[in-house]
């Protein structure tokens with residue numbers, strides 16, 4: 318019987334395909350070193366966004382924002398996982414959750430989950446001009462409100478639809494303008510402003526359509542689409 322490797326990670330890549338890790342204080346060093354993930358590889362999940370919690374195996378609104386490594390090409394597979402090579406491309410500089418991760422012995426990972434998580438402010442220097450814009454974006458497009466208005470906006474609540482339309486336009490605009498004016502990589506906008514409002518709406522099966530004349534409307538996405 319193979320007892321020797323019962324608890325040894327087989328590096329099958331399954332965990333990497335289920336999504337990138339959340340980032341903790343002990344990951345600050347690898348990020349700042351420039352050898353691990355960069356800001357363009359990180360997505361912010363904002364307070365109030367619905368996110369999957371592996372410990373409780375459920376989706377729930379986040380009480381605090383968290384940062385995690387992005388998925389690749391519209392999938393959950395971690396951006397650093399190479400399907401061709403079947404390996405992590407930053408293995409020596411992988412984040413702490415990945416170091417602790419062993420799906421056949423998850424206790425160590427559960428322990429790392431309890432470590433302090435980092436937020437955008439841990440990676441943006443004080444006084445950075447984008448901090449004010451981030452705060453304004455939070456005021457204009459709070460994730461809790463997006464979750465609350467998504468369904469009413471598809472069922473005839475004109476006020477909800479109008480408020481959501483404002484959020485979608487504001488969010489679209491900021492993601493376009495910041496790279497244009499600053500020369501920053503557009504890939505970094507998911508770090509600075511979180512996932513686009515349009516993406517968050519899809520979590521609630523809500524799609525954004527533009528009617529003739531430019532009016533923005535919201536419709537329910539049928540199951541399976």
Ligand code: SF4
Nearest residue numbers: 333395397398405415
């Ligand atoms: S950083 Fe590497 S080990 Fe961690 S999830 Fe991504 S590919 Fe897997």
